[in-house]
Amino acid sequence: MSANGRVVGMTTSGDFGHTTGAPLVFGYLAGNDMDLREIEVEAFGRRSRATIVERCAYDPAGERVRI
Known part of the structure; x- marks a missing residue:
């Protein structure tokens, strides 16, 4: 992850x-970077913009659940 x-x-x-x-991507941020809201995530040589969610x-x- 980069910013x-x-x-x-x-x-x-x-x-x-x-x-x-x-x-969804799960990961670790250093304590001093916890205030970031937008980062880039690199996977398989491709970078994508990501937004950090705390919730x-x-x-x-269950509004999106389909049976």
Whole structure:
């Protein structure tokens, strides 16, 4: 993970979140970078813009669940 041209953390896993309808990436940030809201994540040689969310990344009301 990077921000402003410097490495700020490391991803641990990622996949498509079917209940959220968006890709999700989990990782670690250094304590002094916890105030960042937008970063870049690199996977398989490709960088993508990402937004950090502090809340749970799921649909607690079940509004997106399809049976």
